[in-house]
Amino acid sequence: MMLREDRSPRRYEAALKVRGAARFTAEIPVASMLHAALVLSPLPSGRVGRIDAGEALALPGIVRVLTHAEMPRIDRPGVLIPLQGPDVHHAGQPVALVAATTPAAARRGAASVEVAYERRPAILNLADGEPFAPKTAGRTATDSRRGDPETALRQAEVAIGRRYTTATNNHHPMEPQCVTAQWDGERLTVLTTTQAVFAHRLAIAECFGLRPEDVRIVSHYLGGGFGAKGGAWFPHLVMAIAAARVLGRPLRLELTREQMFTLTGRRQETVQDLKLGATKDGRLTAIVHESLAPTSMFGEYADALATVTRVLHACPNVATRQRLARVNAPQPNPARAPGEGPGSFALESALDELAYELDLDPLELRLRNIAAHDQHVDLPWSSNGLRECYRAGAASFGWARRPMRPGSLREGHQAIGIGMAAACYPAYRMAxxxxxxxxxxxxxxxxxxxxxxxxxxxxxxxxxxxxxxxxxxxxxxxxxxxxxxxxxxxxxxxxxxxxxxxxxxxxxxxxxxxxxxxxxxxxxxxxxxxxxxxxxxxxxxxxxxxxxxxxxxxxxxxxxxxxxxxxxxAPEARPDFSAFGFGAVFAEVRVDSDLGEVRVSRLTAAYAAGRILNPLLARSQFVGGLIWGVGMALHEATVMDPHLGRVVGTSLADYLIPVHADMPAFDIHMVEEDEPRLGSGGVKGIGMLGTVGTAAAIANAVFHATGRRVRDLPIRVEHLLRPD
Amino acid sequence: MTDSSRQRVALALAINGRRHRVTIEPSTTLLDLLRDELGLFGTKKGCDMGACGACTVLVDGRRINACLALAVMQEGRDVQTIEGLAEGEALHPLQQAFVEHDALQCGYCTPGQIMSALGLIGEGRATDAAGIAEQMSGNLCRCGAHPNIVAAIAAYAGA
Amino acid sequence: MHAFDYARATEPSQALDLARRPDAAFIAGGTDLLQLWKAGIARPELMIDISRLALDIVKPRDDGIAIGALARLSDVADHPIVQARWPLIAEALNAGASAQVRNAATIGGNLLQRTRCAYFRSGDMPCNKRAPGSGCPAIGGENRSHAIFGGSPHCVATHASDLAVALAALDASVRVAGPAGSRLVGIGDFYLLPGDTPQRETVLGQGQLICAVDVPATAGRAAYVKVRDRASFEFAVVSVAADLVIDDGIVARARLAAGGVGTRPWRLTEAEAALIGERADAAAFDKAAAQASNGAEPLAHNAFKVELLRRTVRRALQVAGGKA
Structure with a gap:
């Protein structure tokens, strides 16, 4: 059923935003406020020695230079609140904060602070770290097992095993993170870019020994978040609040774009091994999905890379295993479709590879493996609209006309390919x-x-x-x-x-x-x-x-x-069903067969994600999610120097996100579902779903265009250059 | 508030048709003049390095990145910002097209997108969707409003 | 962000006078200089505003065109005579940066823009170009975007300008003014190889100013092909400018220059030589393209450019050769 977008109410605050009149955090002045700038460690591992702020303090406008020696102690295990001690765990870690009367003065001051370091050994590459099992992977169990996947793989009529990798990504909301902290005795007001006013209120109250009701957090307009304005921003938020308390004056810290590469989290890179077993007629008999990703020296976070693998397709024998290794790098954290995005790249690429092993249409392979219930938790679905997504998406896209053989479609220099992938994302709720x-x-x-x-x-x-x-x-x-x-x-x-x-x-x-x-x-x-x-x-x-x-x-x-x-x-404690949103995404790419340039020309996607409250805005959300998938597939990579442990390229001219000229034609279908059992009023959530499966659909389309299977993201020209 | 012992310089320019006389540090960018000195926060600071377009304004009718322009070099120029578009309660028709097409999500890149689009239309290049997309590529958006932005511009420009 | 003083020049001679101070910098469009200044790489004590000097004129002549150094990129790209007679220049300009930057940036500033090497741009990582003697982490580090031609043990950074590649193919000259008068420097001599002084990038001395770029007339067929990682607003992975004169189906003159591959805009002389006197057909283009990467010295992450350059040359020749 098509929902009518043209009758949807327009965005509530749109008029304010098109006037430029919505006031974002950094645009709200606070009387007698100081401005902060940060001094950052160039070393990925070490210990701060002498800090010479003499030259900085002599500059006009500088009020104070704060280091770990002057800051109050804050006990918060598992996160690295800067300026709590001399130890440096990643390059870009703040080691001093300069407070000044203007932002420019603060920046000049920060550039003038001299810091001596004792250099320490560092682990800079994922391969050099020691793998360990994290306590959880996102909101899910680290490992899972059903049936006997090893035996099933050995006995499978057809089996494949492949390694896939994805790059470190940064969120880069267009609005940089900002906090203005204002103390009034034991009461605190914090204007900040936060995705969680209440969670941050509680955590900040705990950090400073305050009653939660004495802490007020305000965030009226957010210029994007995508995960970068939650827990990853929290340590620096706390640092600024603590500094304001020491200074005895309101303080604003606004990050620079460069600092957003190291101080606001990142989507972790992944190495994923996928093994699939199937019958000759395309029934999955085994899936083994093992992954390795980095976490920081001080925190532990693992994306839920295996969620999609555990539930999306029917399969009696499944094992998933997720490992982390510590590196001297910034703390990874959730980014749009955390885990489900990179994890589905591996799974849905492998499905495509299996389809070619079987000489079976990739959509037909998926249709033969629709899961009748959630086999991971052995519960019925609240609903599962995947079959209808396959049907609606394939029909609109024209999938039936796709020739199976790679390299079949050409226009001049362009090789044209079409590929698809399935998607799902859990329907979470909180009180x-x-x-x-x-x-x-x-x-x-x-x-x-x-x-x-x-x-x-x-x-x-x-x-x-x-x-x-x-x-x-x-x-x-x-x-x-x-x-x-x-x-x-x-x-x-x-x-x-x-x-x-x-x-x-x-x-x-x-x-x-x-x-x-x-x-x-x-x-x-x-x-x-x-x-x-x-x-x-x-x-x-x-x-x-x-x-x-x-x-x-x-x-x-x-x-x-x-x-x-x-x-x-509040959500049900133990629901007797499993709730996911589902989707199918179909991609057409054009690859310059000489030069290797890949452009996505069409994306059709169909989603069954419960009750849709506003089709116009829902479409915008799905398109946004898909564009994140395009970025993951073709553009985005935070590059680390293997010896210095530093981010190489710290501007938006280096870290490429898709621009207007990269946009395909979008064709979005929403399969409306009746979900009376969901206590959410039937709502399942849609923000992540568009980013699941999309990179795989694009990579599968690249294979269909060129015959070249790219298993490493982002796909770049060098992956596609080979003698004809 | 003085940041340095440097000379400060007098500057006269028009912003949204209104004459302004200010005394500033020479190193003040046009973006910082608008936001920090004049309180015109509609022009956004997304990267401060010319790589995102959120700070796009028109100077003598041409779109530029305000973060990569020294304010003092705009002496005598006519600067147009997002604040100058609506007539009281009535949105500019391009602003209205953005609302109708849901050409924004978080809204942080939006003023830059709109000013860039006005520049583009002034250049006579808003002829078709592909051309608009190419010519708008200096304006990043992270939420993914791109197709709706191009649709809004095309609708307004009659492309 | 280092503070500076400001002076607005009204005459070129005044600008040159002001620039006698060794710590002065000229500013016009400012689109690169202000990035370098914000990163702490450029630290001028005095900014000399030359944007109002009358050096923005585009003057076509019978034997060529003189493009004022202060002409804006967008104005030159839109100039009807440039589009008609030097389409290579218009194509290269439109392939670069964003509309906003093209509206502000000037021809002279574009030629003087500094490398996009991320180690250089970082402001505080080791870099021999920015901090001579501090080392080059790119050589053993991340070097996908770096040069396969013209590097030294001290620097392998590429030159980022699209325009300079087109001008190299067109044998343009740069008109340089200094206290001692003005001189004309061929674009091939204008840029220096890094050698052991990578901080020196051009023959321009302190206090000297580019006044104009002189481009000779060409009867050639032109193509600018730019390979990049996203569809727009992105520097070249590899780019090629071709200017072919074909008489009666025979290549009479071939000029090829490449970007993204050299520490300066790189003329592909062996590929050019392979074309002269040949029939302008696919076989000759393939043969010439095969010579394009001769002498390349790839690094760990940019070896693909050896083959990509050949293919980009072939495409540029096909496009140029296919034009009437």
Whole structure:
């Protein structure tokens, strides 16, 4: 079923943003604020010795230079809060903070601080690290096993084993991270770029021994996040807050783009070994997926590389194993479709390779292995729309016309290839509260302490309240991004919308009930005496039969201070089903057969991801996710010098993300699902799904165009140069 | 607030049709003048190295990166920023096209995209979608609003 | 970000006078200099604003064209006579940077832009070009984008300009003004090999200024082919400028220059020689292309450029040769 995008409400805050009037964190002044700049270690491993700030302090505008010697101790295991000690664990780690009256003065000061280091041995390459099993992989178990995959592989009629690698990526939201910290005795106000006002409130309160209610976190507009404004930003946020306390003045720290390569997390590189066994007619009999990825010397984070492998395709014998090795590099953290993105590159590339081993159409191979239930946890699906995604995507793309043989399609110098992949992403939820109120002016207000990274949170909050109340979208105001609001979910794991939707709908229904009861009981209302269940609200009017009254008049008369209802919702402790969003992505690429340049010309994708609240914005989210897949496939790589342990190329001219000219024609299909069992109001989350499978679909298309199987991302011209 | 013992220089220029006289350090970029000195935060600082286009403004009608221009060199010039487009409550039709086509997500690159598009239209190059995409490639977007941005520009330009 | 003083020059002679200070720098478009300044690589005490000097004129003549050093890249690329008679220049300009940068950057500044080598641009990693004697980590480190021609044990950074590649193929000259008067330097002599002084990139001395670029007339058929890692707004992995004069189906003159492969814009003289007197057909183009990488000295990560250069030359010859 096609959803009508043209009837979708437009983005709630769009007018503000196109005017340039939405105030981002770095644009909110605080009186008597100082500006911070950081002195960074050039060494990947060592110990800070003497720090000479004399020259810096002599410069105009410099107020103070803070090092680990002056900073209060903060006990927070597992993260590296800078300036807590002399040890250096990665190049780019802050070793001093310069506070000055202007940003330019602070930067000049930072450039003038002289730091002596004792150099220590470093592990700079993943291959040199010692593999170990992390406690978890993302939100999932590190290893898994069902059946007997080793025996099944040995006995398989067809078996393949391949190694795939993916590059380190950086998130690079367009807005750099920023914090302005303001202390007032034991109370703290933090304006910052955060994907989690409440999680950061709690963690910051813990770091500084404060009561959570004495900490206020504000983040009204976020210029993108993608994972870089959550836990990865937290240590530097804490550093700035601590510095503000020492300075006794409000302090702003705004990162430079260069610092966003080392201080805000990264998608870890991966080495993945995939073994598949199958029958000759294309039924999977075994999957073994083993991976290695780096983590830092101080923290432990593993992307959930195996999630997709465990559930996407039916297979009785599956083993997955995820290992980390420590290197002297910045701490990796989740980036859009963490794990599921790189993991699906390996799995869905291997599926394509198996299809060619079997001489079976890659889509047909997948159709023969649709999982009837979630075999990993042995539970039924809440729903699984994968078959419909395959059908809708293939039909729209014209997959049936694809010749099987690689190198079949040409136009002049261009070899044309088409490939596909499947996708899934777990439907996560967390607890959330929300409040929905109405004022005497008839305007509805939704309040929820979540954030909008650009994903459409303002819009869907307003829509949910308007629909549940029977008011119009234009009559709703939204407040979010403030820890003074009811506690909302963090923006990550594609879970914000699924988390707050039931809370907002419950609150709105409660408010609606109270309004109707008020009308029923109010002698002055034309609706007096009518049972509430015989009334309806539409377009701001309460109606029953031929009697009606505007909601605003009722509220003005009976509740001049306004009415508000609050509600909370939390996920089921042990659901008796498994919930995932599914998708199928079809890619057409054009490869210059002499020069090796790859361009994606078409991307068709079909998604079954539960209830879609706003088809227009959902399409934007899916397209955004797909573009991240294009970047992962063809452009993005954070390059580390193998000897210096430094990032080589620290600008957006070095770290390539796709530009307008790289864009394919997009064709997005949304398969609407009825999900009555999901406590999320049927919402599954969509932000990650577009990035799953996409890189594999593109790599598979490159194989189809050229006959060259590229197993290392990003795909570059050198992968495709070979004698004709 | 003085950052250095350097000379400060007087500068007169027009911003969105209004004359401004300021005294600044010579090393102040046009971007920092707009944001830090004049409070015009609509022009964004995405990379400060000319690699993202978020700071695009028009100077004498031509689009440039405000982060790679010294303010003092704009003496006598006519600078247009995103704040100068709407007429009161009424959005500029290109801004309205961005709203209609959902040509933004986080909104941080958006002012630069819009100013760049106005420059592009002024150059007479907004002839078809592929041309618009090529000529808009100096404006990065990380959310992935690209196809909607090009659609909005094409709709406004009648391409 | 080092603070500096500012002076606006109104006459070229005044600019040259101001530039007697050894710590002064000229600024016009500023699109590269301000990046270098922000990274702490350029630390001028005085910025001499030359953007208002009347050196932005594009003057076609019978025997060529003089392009003022301060002409903006976009203005030159859009100039109808440049487009009609030197399309190679327009193509190379439009293949580079972004529209915003092309609107600000000048012809002279483009020729003087510094390498994109990330070690150089980092501001504080070892780099012999930025900090002579500190070493070259690219040679044993990450060198995919580095040169296969013209490197030395001290530096293997490529020159980044697309325009300079086109001008090299067109045998352009750079008009240089200094306190002692002006001189004309062929583009082949303008850029220096790194040798053991990689910090010196051109013959331009302190206080000297590019006034103009003189490009001789050409009857050739031109092509600029640029291979890059994304579709736009990206430096060349490899680029080739070709200018072919074909009489009666025979190659009378062939000029080929490449970018992304050399420590300066690189003329491919052996490939050129292989074309002269040959019938302008696929076989001759293949034969010439096979000579393009002679003498290449690849590093660990850029060996693919040896073959990629040959293929890019072949494509450029096919495109140029295919033009009427």
């Amino acid at each position: 959330s509260e929300a409040a929905v109120g109405i004022g005497a002016d008839g305007r509805v207000k939704v309040r929820c302490g979540t954030q909008d990274m650009g994903s459409g949170t303002y819009t869907v909050l307003a829509q949910l309240a308007a629909e549940a109340l029977g008011m119009s979208y234009a009559e709703v105001d939204v407040e979010l991004g403030d820890s003074l609001l009811p506690e909302g979910p963090y923006s990550g794991g594609s879970m914000a919308t699924a988390s707050f939707t039931p809370a907002v709908e419950t609150a709105a229904r409660d408010l609606r009930g109270r309004l109707l009861a008020l009308a029923s009981a109010d002698a002055a209302s034309p609706l007096a005496g009518i049972a509430p269940e015989r009334m309806s609200i539409a377009d701001g009017m309460i109606r029953s039969g031929n009697r009606s009254e505007p909601v605003s008049e009722l509220v003005a008369r009976r509740a001049p201070q306004g009415l508000e209802a609050r509600a909370g919702a």
